[in-house]
Amino acid sequence: MAIDLVELLGADGARRSADVVEVVGPASVTRWVRHGRLLRPLPGVLVLPSRAGTWRTRAAAATLWTGGRLCGRSALYLSDLVADPGPLVHVAVGPARHVAVARPDWLRVHVGPAPSGPVAQGLPITADVDSLLTAWGHAHARRGTPREVEVARGAVIGACRRKRVAVDHLQEELAARSRLPARRALGHLLEQIARGCQSEFEIWGLTELLDVPGLPPVQLQYALQTAIGTVHLDAVIEEVQLGIELDGAAYHRSPDNWARDRRRDSAVLARGWVTLRIDHARAHRDPPATQEEITRAHWARKATLIARPPQQRAVDGRSSIILPPK
Incomplete structure (x- = not known):
């Protein structure tokens, strides 16, 4: 047969x-x-x-041979935290597993404490926190590449933004891994995420754009209640009710997202706030000119609010809100 x-x-x-x-x-x-x-x-x-030669079959073969779990970028791909798995298969094994035989160039075996975690898309993987730290360490090790560093940073930011992991949990695990490559850089990234940064553009903007000499410090991810619900502004100068939105290179080019942004801006305006939008290309092309634009917007808003009659001002306990005339 x-x-x-x-x-x-x-x-x-x-x-x-x-x-x-x-x-x-x-x-x-x-x-x-x-x-x-x-x-x-x-x-x-x-x-x-x-x-x-396919990544999926190689990943399955690696787990069958080692008895371990996919980790690092491989696990992040299966758990939907990175868009592609890359050319390598990463597998974690416990210290008792002997894997000293010659390995193919597509396989990386990470030996450490006995791995644990869920099953994702039919294959065993390590937990998100462990996968993120393994990906970070591999990307910043001697054989790491700039692309792997970019992927690892994006995975950390995305996992925190989507609340797949808590920033303080990652910080605790990082503190326990004294030998992790570039651990200081990861600590700095986590501090920026804890401040409210949710993208690489926002992280860059925090130091290169939003810290403008002579202006009040900005608040990140400011929650404003509007008629369409809570709107989270990337940054605000609260005393002049100025919101600053950092529009990423790809996201805001989508027609659907553009319409959504306009609806948000209208809802914010109805609360007496205005929104200054800064696009990715313009900000990177000329940061000083962008900072000057923020400065002009700040002083224009300040002059507008000072000129308003006192009866049009009210305080809601958190911020000064301009109420529309009755």
Whole structure:
């Protein structure tokens, strides 16, 4: 009877050799390997030749061989915290697992405390905090690349923004990992996130744009109650009711997002606030001119508020709100 190898090896195209032998016997496995119908990329693991070069099959093979869990960027990909897994497969194993044999160049094995975590998309992974720290360490190690650093930073920012991890939890774990590469840089990034930064543009803007000499300090991620609900402004100068929105390079080009921003601006205006929007390209092209624009907006707002009659001013206990005339 003909054996369907695709069905035999399953959806990932990878299975332990011992499990296949148990079904079809050792002679068939030996013959299929000799004829190239099956491959052994790792000891004790069989894969389909047509799938051998795919990331998913390599990831499955790595977990079958090591008995470990996918970690770092590999785990972040499966848990939807990065857009692509990159060219490597990262797997975490406990100290008792001996993996000293030669490994393929696509595989990185991280030895440490016995890993734990959930199953994501059918494969075992480490918990988000551990995955983030492993990705950060690998990206900043000797063989790391600028692209991997960019991905690791984006994953940390995104995980905190989406509340997948708490900033203080990451800070606690970071404090316990004294040998993590670039741990000071990660600590600084977490401090900026804790202040309210939710993107690389906001982090850059905090030091390069928003700290304007002669102006009051800005508040980040300011919550303003409006007719359409709570609007979180990227930054505000509260005393003049000026909101500053940092429009990212891609997000705000979407027609749907553009319409959403206009609706937010109208709701903010109805509360007596105005919004100054700063786009990514203009800010990076000429930071001093952008700071001058913020300065002019601040003083224009200050002059406007001073000119308002006293009966149009009220205090809600948190900020000065300009009420529309009755």
